[in-house]
Amino acid sequence: MVDTDLVKVHFILDDLLVQAPQGTPLQEIADHAGADITFGCRSGSCGTCRVRVTSGLEDCSPAEAEERDFLASLEAPADHRLACQVCANGDLEIEYLGL
Numbered sequence: 374m375v376d377t378d379l380v381k382v383h384f385i386l387d388d389l390l391v392q393a394p395q396g397t398p399l400q401e402i403a404d405h406a407g408a409d410i411t412f413g414c415r416s417g418s419c420g421t422c423r424v425r426v427t428s429g430l431e432d433c434s435p436a437e438a439e440e441r442d443f444l445a446s447l448e449a450p451a452d453h454r455l456a457c458q459v460c461a462n463g464d465l466e467i468e469y470l471g472l
């Protein structure tokens with residue numbers, strides 16, 4: 374059995390605190406936890422999954438160009454991410470915003 378580091382993700386509005394293996398996609402964690410985040414395209418182009426990362430922004434996987442461009446088009450602050458594009462590389466606190 375391989376030891377996998379676990380990370381903690383807190384979905385603030387749902388008051389859900391869950392653990393997942395480091396590097397797990399945030400949408401997988403949210404789906405599994407039953408967090409109230411609406412996913413549409415799941416490919417970084419609709420924005421329904423927009424969240425604010427209130428803690429652990431540095432532990433999110435880096436944004437690809439498409440996500441950066443989309444968020445820039447919304448003039449979103451630096452702590453906004455598209456949940457369908459993030460992997461949790463450390464402990465995160467997530468606040469769902471939507472579009």
Ligand code: FES
Pocket residue numbers: 411412413414415416417418419420421422423455456457458
């Ligand atoms: S579900 Fe569409 S951008 Fe994330």
